[in-house]
Amino acid sequence: MFASVAEVTERLAAYGYIADNRLATTVFLLSRLGKPVLLEGPAGVGKTELAKSLAAACGRRLLRLQCYEGQDESKALYEWDYGKQLLYTQMLREKISEIVADAPDLASAVARIGDQDSVFFSDRFLVARPVLEAIRGPEPAVLLIDEIDRADEALEAVLLESLAEYQVSVPEIGAYTASVLPYVVLTSNNTRDLSAALKRRCLHLYLDYPDAARELEIVRSKHTGLPDALAEQLVSVVRELRGLRLRKSPGISETIDWAHALAVLGAEELDAQLLAETVNVVLKYERDLVRAREALPRLLPPGGAMPVLSEQDDSPTYSEMNGHAGAQEQYPRNAANAIGGANGDTDPTRNGNGNGNGNGDGDGDGDATGNGDGDDGTGQGHRAFAAATHHRALAKGR
Incomplete structure (x- = not known):
């Protein structure tokens, strides 16, 4: 349990995780409200690492459920050890014979064996997977459900009970309910939309690339x-x-x-x-x-030193405007004319190029053109760059 948002930041930083105030606040609410956290965003921004650092900072064991297509509840919640059950059946065959020895008919024999099914459907033969292990385990845990978007919607539905009630129902035995609530962190790389029912049960946070x-x-x-x-x-x-x-x-x-x-x-x-x-x-x-x-x-400029990006510099870069190869570091600030170009896709099977230019004169007139797309050669121009140059030309003309 964290005493404050500031403590979350400090304890995560002690384990190498740098959290901003928004993320630290979400983790603090996770610890106080007992709700799972759903982290969405591009791969590689620290979603999985948060769960690992949280477990280390809280002294909890980490249990990880790695999701994938076709996964079912036997890999997420629990399954029965059928091999072990069969082995016990062979070992107890003699005892079973004694139980049904004086049964008057087949129905009575089956009924007597049925009375013993609790022996084979018990904790002894239950294999707990990460979700059940986090709920019934005696020690507090951090449960990481990683890349939930890769799993099928059916698994999402199976997880709803566990996420809402911190409970797993086993029909043959009953329900397991957590005595110590686990911290649950779900991650998604946005390869598909998650259900509204799942999102309702979670604190939601989108993690993007940091500044x-x-x-x-x-x-x-x-x-x-x-x-x-x-x-x-x-x-x-x-x-x-x-x-x-x-x-x-x-x-x-x-x-x-x-x-x-x-x-x-x-x-x-x-x-x-x-x-x-x-x-x-x-x-x-x-x-x-x-x-x-x-x-x-x-x-890299000729000298080899990379210019440092300034968070206060709000001038657009070519890459920010177009997201395209061949980007210039910044638009010229002190010229009445600006010309920008972008090379096309280097894939040998494609040809194309893109360019945009704008001209301004003392009367404030200007023009902007753009043609050729470097990615697919379809002839679609990079309008954003041309438009931006045009506006600069107009401004200069004024």
């Missing part, structure tokens, strides 16, 4: 061995990579992995070649790797 300062703080807290200056540059690179149109953008966990890798290699500075040689640590799809390696030289 640059917090991500840098997280990387530093993991003691990767990478110098602070390089860690700051690396965070900036990763944030720019997220602006590209990637199949799977790198999460915080990938940033940490990359920092570890660079530290192991003894990196003293970040340059395009080193980043290109190690970017496979964070990107796992070939198209993403090609796009990233193409963009990396443009992310």
Whole structure:
């Protein structure tokens, strides 16, 4: 039990988890209200890690249910050990013969055996899976139901009783109710919509990528061995990579992995070649790797030092406007004309390019054009960039 939101932040930080006030408040309410927490958001932003850190901070054991398609209640709640039951049946065959020896007919024999079924359907033969183990266990636990969106809707329905009442019903025995409520954390990567019934039973929180300062703080807290200056540059690179149109953008966990890798290699500075040689640590799809390696030289200026992203700088970047490879760091601030271009998909099976330009004159007139999409060659222009340039041209003209 936590005494305050501030204590949540402090105790999680002691185990390497940097939580903002919104997340710390949700965890505090979890401990006080006894409601499960549902964390949704992209992969790699710390949802699973929260459950692990929470268990460590509270001194509770961690029980994990990893969800997958086709999973049923026998893997989530409980199942009967049929092999053990059969073995006991063989061992007790002689006793069973004695029980039915003087039975007048078959019906009576079956009835006598039926009276003994409680022997075979008891705790002795019950195999508890993570949910039941968290509820009936004598020690307090943190139950992590990981990637619930990968499970079928049928499993969601099965879990409703457990999440609402902290109870698991076993028809052959009865209901198990938690004497000490577990802390339950559910995670979802948003691969499908979860049911309203499930969400109603949970405190809900969406976790997105953190801002640059917090991500840098997280990387530093993991003691990767990478110098602070390089860690700051690396965070900036990763944030720019997220602006590209990637199949799977790198999460915080990938940033940490990359920092570890660079530290192991003894990196003293970040340059395009080193980043290109190690970017496979964070990107796992070939198209993403090609796009990233193409963009990396443009992310690093000739001197090799990566510009630090400022949270106070509200000027749009090309990647923020278009989410496209070939992004420029920032739009020009002091020019009446601005031209921006983006290379197309590097996939050899596709061709395309995109560009947008705007011109302004002293009368405040301007024009903007955009054509060609670098991803699919369909001829759809990057209107956002062209429009933004056009507005800047108009403003300059005034």
